[in-house]
Each structure stands twice: as structure tokens, then as C-alpha cells.
Amino acid sequence: xxxxxxxxxxxxxxxxxxxxxxxxxxxxxxxxxxxxxxxxxxxxxxxxxxxxxxxxxxxxxxxxxxxxxxx
Numbered sequence: 001x002x003x004x005x006x007x008x009x010x011x012x013x014x015x016x017x018x019x020x021x022x023x024x025x026x027x028x029x030x031x032x033x034x035x036x037x038x039x040x041x042x043x044x045x046x047x048x049x050x051x052x053x054x055x056x057x058x059x060x061x062x063x064x065x066x067x068x069x070x071x
Contacts, residue, residue, distance in 0.1 A: 015023070029037070049056050 045056070
């Protein structure tokens with residue numbers, strides 16, 4: 001499999017990374033339904049609470065988890 005930088009992938013394949021992600025997400029939604037997304041969201045929140053105990057409520061008051069700094 002040939003790995004290409006994101007900016008080249010859109011030009012060669014005719015689809016951007018965002019469009020590909022949206023297309024894949026919609027296909028998964030059609031295949032698995034809303035319940036699947038609800039379950040993976042709950043799993044993600046559980047792992048977040050394990051990694052950062054007590055921080056979820058603080059982040060919620062501030063409007064969500066702060067983003068990581070870009071390198």
C-alpha cells in the first residue's frame with residue numbers, strides 16, 4: 001500500500017480527507033446505526049474519566065476538553 005501525504009491524496013484520488021471521512025462515517029452509520037456511535041462515545045468517555053479523574057466535570061463547565069497544542 002502506498003502512503004501519500006494528505007495534500008496529495010486529495011489531488012490524486014479526487015476526494016479530500018474530510019470528504020473521505022464523512023463518506024466512511026455515513027457508510028458506518030448506515031451499516032451499524034446510531035446505537036453503535038452511542039456505544040463508542042460511552043466507551044470514550046469512560047476511558048477519558050480513567051485517564052483524567054475529576055477533570056470531566058471541570059471541562060464541562062468550561063465548554064469541553066481543551067485541545068492539545070499543535071506541534
